[in-house]
Amino acid sequence: MKKNVALIVDVKLDSGGALGMVISKINLLKKSKDIKLNVITTYKSLSDYLHKKYKIDNTFFDKSYISVRFVNYLNKLGLLKYSSFENFLIKRKVDEVFFLSPSYLNIYFNNFNYVYTVFDLSHLEKKLQSLPEHDIHTIYLRNKSYLHAAKSAKKIIVGTLENKKKFCNYYDVSKNKLDVIKFPPNLCTIKSNISNINNIDIKKNFFLLYPAQYWKHKNHKYIIDTFIKYKKEKFLKDLFLICSGHDKGELDKLKKIVKKNKLENKIKFLNYISDEELIYLYKNCFGLVFPSYIGSHSFPLYEGFYFNKPVFYNSSIISEELKKFVYLIDIKKKKSLLEKIKVAIKYKEKNKHLLKKSKKFYKKEFNEINLSKKLINLFK
Secondary structure: OOEEEEEEEOOOOOOOHHHHHHHHHHHHHOOOOOEEEEEEEOOHHHHHHHHHHHOOOOEEOOOOOHHHHHHHHHHHOOOOOOOHHHHHHHHOOOOEEEEOOOOHHHHHOOOOEEEEEOOOOHHHOHHHOOOOOOOHHHHHHHHHHHHHHHHHOOEEEEOOHHHHHHHHHHHOOOHHHEEEOOOOOHHHHOOOOOOOOOOOOOOOOOEEEEEOOEOHHHOHHHHHHHHHHOOOOHHHOOOEEEEEOOEOOOHHHHHHHHHHOOOOOOEEEEOOOOHHHHHHHHHHOOEEEEOOOOOOOOHHHHHHHHOOOOEEEEOOOOOHHHHHHOEEEOOOOOHHHHHHHHHHHHOHHHHHHHHHHHHHHHHHHOOHHHHHHHHHHOOO
């Protein structure tokens, strides 16, 4: 008999890369005939979106109900054997659980085998704890969730060797419990025939692309500051920047800086755009820039590999194994980005070789058959 595996999707509709990650995992697992999938969502808007956009059948669990919280409270006190979420899964005859993203719901799991996902460990870095997105409550819940996973999860999935080592050291868990598995961007499986976007005059190959939510840690300001400081440089005359993503509190500030320095014609801010529109931008951009403070690896990085574009990535955060596929930029130096772009343009053969290497890495790392086997093995 097939195992009934619940896939927990505890992310919001505007979560960007996190949503892309869970969709990627679902699509990979759907290819298997060895397990039965039961997709569980915790946000109604996302539940509807998955049905409509991706035809993914799912069941909605409302974690916000007072009765749900009360049962969980009694469970933590030891007065009830099962939490409300466990009862929900028992009724659906679930055998095992896979958290497709980090989720504090795992702290209510004591009676199920489950696999847990860790995206990053940025909350452990003191220099990043001052960011507004790393408030005390967020850090507390994440630590509590990760600690419980370290003690009770069957397996924990991380994306890089660095994160595996860091997690094992900080949460005092055996390295055998953690598996390093990277997932391909869902964007790279979609076809797009779009030929324009938002009436923007795009000169092919003459713009940089930065598809990232407007969080402070995404560090859009580094790119803007580069354009401000070197706007008179002849090299920058024909180059411009396009950003896209959901606003997380920084967009107005960024727009004001751009307006103050009269760079509206050089820097374009788009809201969150469709997959098809983003594909159009990737196909036509010169390269991808990623100056974020967080992200030892990322979907934009792999998307850059897939679309065969040079990637300009923050040297201080990228995983060691990925450094040889990108142009490393020092975000402490504003001229660093400019210098690396010049290198990519001037040394065409070297750039071509780099793009060839990154595309080869992508094809090998994201072989669907191998990835599906790795995921299925988690539940044997």
